[in-house]
Amino acid sequence: MPNRRRKPYHHGDLRAALIDGAATLIAERGERRFSLAELSRSLGVTAAAPYRHFADRDELLAAVALRALQAFADALAAGSSESDPPEQKLAAMAAAYVRFAAGQPALFGLVFGLGVDTKQRYPELRQAYQNVEAMLEAGVAELCADDPDAAAPLGDAIEATAHGYAALLTDGPETPVPADIDRAAAQAGNATRALIQGRTALRPTD
Amino acid sequence: MPNRRRKPYHHGDLRAALIDGAATLIAERGERRFSLAELSRSLGVTAAAPYRHFADRDELLAAVALRALQAFADALAAGSSESDPPEQKLAAMAAAYVRFAAGQPALFGLVFGLGVDTKQRYPELRQAYQNVEAMLEAGVAELCADDPDAAAPLGDAIEATAHGYAALLTDGPETPVPADIDRAAAQAGNATRALIQGRTALRPTD
């Protein structure tokens, strides 16, 4: 093992520590009130040090968002069991979508608030996001095995509905209390079932 | 008319000019890249002048958001005609919701990105938002005249779905092109119809 002094000139793994610390600070205070300078101070390095590991603030944010997206995908997977019928699986994923947003509002907001330019600069972000979408699409494909053309609009609708409940809960004008979260998650699940039931209205030409 | 010199000591109506200019700058560059200092420069006043009219940056943003919410309500009203059947009215409002977000992404994002503290400091904001919600609720009440208990969950679901399409369009990982906007608006309308059709699944206890 390397010989660690009390004040090592080289930090052990600053890059990882920055991502960790940024995620914590952002979760606490929100991205707007997060600063690289404060993070550097809390890690015992100067404000210039992070720039050896990230080109700018946005690149660090992108790394945090990437990790948040992986946790998001895990939460969706954990919320639904593989053996459930597709309808139930989709409803459970929608509810898990809402619960993740409510549980990690700042990280959820970070993922979707990054700015178009940033998202396009880091293709891994798009990839990670598409992994999330693929989970929903898999459930929809299973459900629409007989009618593949209906799958895409239904998947979009379920995704939009889950996202809407989640976004209104975290960004809406009211501060959610636990009961609001439970209700929104349940409603997102119910709305998913309603969309599935009424899906004939989703056909492009109707 | 007042005698205006080249460099009048008092600005004509700085408060209104600040709201106007902030709305323009935010629409152009986004809220993140908007600064009070630059706005002040463009209006020919010093950076301290705005503080005679707004306590801080957030208070100016709140004023811009308030105005954006009024435009939002107008767009929803303009998108649906009073004489239409409620189902069609609701679908049209959902589509208008998406179109407004796509047409004014920065202002739409400002309204929902203000931070909980700010929203609670300015009750007019909550009021203006509730006016928007009331338009959707009125359509739902008309539709559910026979079954008033079904109204609230259906209204929430329609609002969430419209918001989800809108938010994913503006904050999602892809930059929307006109065709995306048309498709999303149409899908939001169709999803509204699907929710109405399948609304039995929305009942709390089911």
Added chain:
DNA sequence: GTCTATATCCCGATAGAC
């Protein structure tokens, strides 16, 4: 009461030393 002038503090970012 409205604006200017000034001054402070924080932040993001860069250049060059070690």
Added chain:
DNA sequence: GTCTATCGGGATATAGAC
């Protein structure tokens, strides 16, 4: 890979001119 030094910009507070 990190530090020191430094620049430019932005948000505010205060004091004073009008």
